[in-house]
Amino acid sequence: MKIFYIQPILTSYRKKLIDKLHNTSDLTILCGDADNNSGFNSDHPTYIKTINAPVKKIAGGHLLMQSNVLRSIRVHKPDLVLACANIRDITYWGSLLLCRIMGVKVYSHGQGLYSKEHVPPLLALLYRTAIFLSYKYICYTPISRDSLISIGCPQDKLEVADNTIKFSVDAEDFLKRGDEQGILFVGRLRDQCGLEDLVKAVSILRETNSSAILHVIGSGELESEYRKYHNQSWVVFHGAIYDDSKILEISRECRVGCYPGNAGLSVVHYFSLRLPPVVHDDIYSHMGPEPSYIKNGINGITFKNILKPQSISEALIHIWNMPLEKYLHMSNASLSEYERLNNPSMETKMLKILNLLPEEKTP
Structure with a gap:
């Protein structure tokens, strides 16, 4: 044919x-x-x-x-x-x-x-x-x-x-501890990705959790600008990485994945890494329909798409203060959703x- x-x-x-x-x-x-x-x-x-x-x-x-x-x-x-x-x-x-x-x-x-x-x-x-x-x-x-x-x-x-997406590696063999201090951003650094809101939200989180660190994986037209204006020691820019095993390695010290702007397939990537995704709750604004895979409080967290730095920080603080058993259940549910989508x-x-x-x- x-x-x-x-x-x-x-x-x-x-x-x-x-x-x-x-x-x-x-x-x-x-x-x-x-x-x-x-x-x-x-x-x-x-x-x-x-x-x-x-x-x-x-x-x-x-x-x-x-x-x-x-x-x-x-x-x-x-x-x-x-x-x-x-x-x-x-x-x-x-x-x-x-x-x-x-x-x-x-x-x-x-x-x-x-x-x-x-x-x-x-x-x-x-x-x-x-x-x-x-x-x-x-x-x-x-x-x-x-x-x-x-x-x-x-x-x-x-x-x-x-x-x-079925990635070449995933977090099936890597359980979370619940004390990881990283927040992972994976995506294109473009207009409306909202990275500046996430940086501000992490800075608020760090007021009570000083070890929190933001890992940024991705490239795009705004990469150089973001690197210039967000050069804090706790914001780590890794650039574009297309090796799934390297992304998995970075994610092992992260507790959640967050896409602060209008998300799409990055949600699935977070699922594969056993990271509960944190995205806004306005499905009509997202770049793709994939955020609909998130069940709030079950396999990820959604925040209000208003007053973004504050609402993102509240979601992060909620997860950082979450009982260990509840966080681990959410982390495992995120990987289960990835497996369901790919089976x-x-x-x-x-x-x-x-x-x-x-x-x-x-x-």
Whole structure:
């Protein structure tokens, strides 16, 4: 089966999915390149056919267009298209219409409308139309699916492949003690990541817990600025680290993972490290729907998305003052959530939805 996988950029956390698709089909990737300061690790596998398909902003940045996609579909005639479902991308709409004419199945993959507390009628119409033109719409999370059902999308066209990552190592063999003094930040250092709020919150925590230390893993356009203005001895910048074992080693002296801004997959990373995630409670504002995996007080902590430094510090102080047994239960529950999300893996769920898994032989 000839498959086109269309993405704006190819991020490293999609590598396992790409390998699975490559092993079960004739795969071609259509994508652009990540900006140098984006904080994304973008790596194009040389063993897979790739068509350069850069994305450019049009209409003052309100819309997007991806080059070489429609022409490639016409010329190469794939059997199936797995497409990033960005409603603002006019090439996505062109792909849906062209593939409908050509009889090519399109599986749209997206976040749904989880971020919209109130969905404008026009936006609801656009989503219903996109799902009508798609063979299936694969949702990142259950709340993504529920958001689409709520606007009248047919449930039988909606599938869920929990958006998650299976890291090369995790904290399965490393139990927490409960006296670790670290707070771990993992993510891109970009606008709205909120690192400055976390630094302030940790400084408040240190007024009563002077050994508390903040570990920052990640890079991005604001890295140099953050390093300049937050050069305290208790703020440790590790830069971008793509070695899972090194991140695990740093995390072993941390008690929680905190993403002070609008979070996404970093929540899953914290789960894998046996670190209860600390994020804000406004799901509509988050970068992705993955914070919905957090059950407040069970496998993580949420704080009010107002008066941020103060509300973050209150969450941290709450955890630092938590009875040992309760903290250890929360820590273990965070790893259990990671294991649940990856059993089966996101890649396996995707292949099952795409009907690419080998049929099980009956005895």
